[in-house]
Amino acid sequence: MKAENAKLVETMNEEQSHVYNAILQSIHNKEGGLYFVYGSGGCGKTFLWRSLISKLRSEGEIVLPVASSGIAATLLPGGRTAHSRFKIPIVLDEFSLCGIGSNSDIAQLIRQTKLIIWDEAPMQHRFAFECLDRSLRDIMKAVDPLNATKPFGGITVVLGGDFRQILPVIPQGDRSQILSACITRSRLWNICTIFLLKRNMRLDKGNSQQETDDINAFAQWVLDMGNGIQCTPVPSKPEMLEDDVLLPEQFCNLNEENSVENMINTIYPDFISNCGNSKYLSERAILTPTNQTVGHLNSQIVDMIPSEMFTYYSVDNAEEFGGNDADLSSAFPIEYLNSMNLPGMPLHDLKLKVGAVVMLMRNLNQTLGLCNGTRMIVTKCLKFCVECEVICGSFIGTRHFIPRMELCPSDTRMPFKLVRKQMPLQICYAMTINKSQGQSLQTVGLYLPKAVFTHGQFYVAISRVTSPYGLKVFVDDDSGSSTNLTQNVVYKEVFYALPST
Structure with a gap:
């Protein structure tokens, strides 16, 4: 474990080292506190989690890594979903408590825990974090009565994620309800220290300078879409909506009909001879907004x-x-x-x-x-x-x-x-865009017979691939013809509580 940690620490960049040292200092000084590591996919959040986990476990300390989704949890050493680990109720309200008895095994484990890491935090309802805060204060007061007054009972808690991605799902909820469910609207956010990871570690993968430049340009376009920045001027027409974006034509085939057959042949070429090839099948998928x-x-x-x-x-x-x-x-x-x-x-x-x-x-x-x-x-x-x-x-x-x-x-x-x-x-x-969050794919076909309908869906779909050569977008207009004009729904209010990116 020590050798693994030494190898990870050697390859850290300056941003990651700053976060790593600040969190370890909080743990060693028994300061507790709440931290949020904000960065897009490829900025090394999972790498940072592995470094912290290996460091503390090599010292015999207990770390509880959890995530909001099962896919993200499997990427963490010993990871579990937050609901499974902390017995968080499925249906939450502002007074909910975790189903952990004060004399249970999990309560004994929590009392010895030095660090809790919660990945993919922005997609979770703020009530889940407040529920955990109340429960940990109650559990940790058995160690020291003063812990009942400290956030999360004095345990250091690190959250991570990307607010450009899909926010908490509120059935039939409108914009205001979704935004009010975010952790940025929680009372806990006022005590949260925010770290920003900007450097993308995936970008130096091109075999030539041209490929490297293409991948860098694609990564910037993906970030611009996530931030709601219009890259290409949209032609002004009376029927245009506020969220309309014009996609680069390299991702859309405007000369062919967006039929199901054409789409399957594009994303799953030579399907019959490869239908039993697990590597071929694992690298590709069609994404679309609705079930x-x-x-x-x-x-x-x-x-x-x-x-x-x-x-x-x-x-x-x-x-x-x-x-x-x-x-x-x-x-x-x-x-x-x-x-x-x-x-x-x-x-x-x-x-x-x-x-x-x-x-x-x-x-x-x-x-x-x-x-x-x-x-x-x-x-x-x-x-x-x-x-x-x-x-x-x-x-x-x-x-x-x-x-x-x-x-x-x-x-x-x-x-x-x-x-x-x-x-x-x-x-x-094929799978819904919401279900694809956390997956990494080589080839993605984004099928939009109807436009995306909530914050972050378009960004999540196009960020499943790390190369511009693996993305194809099939957009239909009102008459059913191929087009490269679609909607990109971004609730920019969610970024107000974050440092400038």
């Missing part, structure tokens, strides 16, 4: 695989209904429950083939890399489960059996609780 479009694209692509189709049907039940059983059966028949297609829930009739790419929809075992968002390829279709091989992340190549399990939506407006017993899988040649 409806994702479902349509995935069903078309999986039909192209030349193997037998297996259909797995779910068992659906309605629970927690105010009436009696007779009312329940008549009001919500099984056929109605089977027809329901809710975000975050697998389909009633899950159609799979050997060689199909799927994504996990639940955290099954984060220590084995089986978390929400993990991409896998189906290797066997059995009667009651499927065998899948992980094709991305730290556990690439490992195989696991995915069984049926009971799933229910965490927050719906339905007058009953839908319980669906099904394998937590969905076909994943």
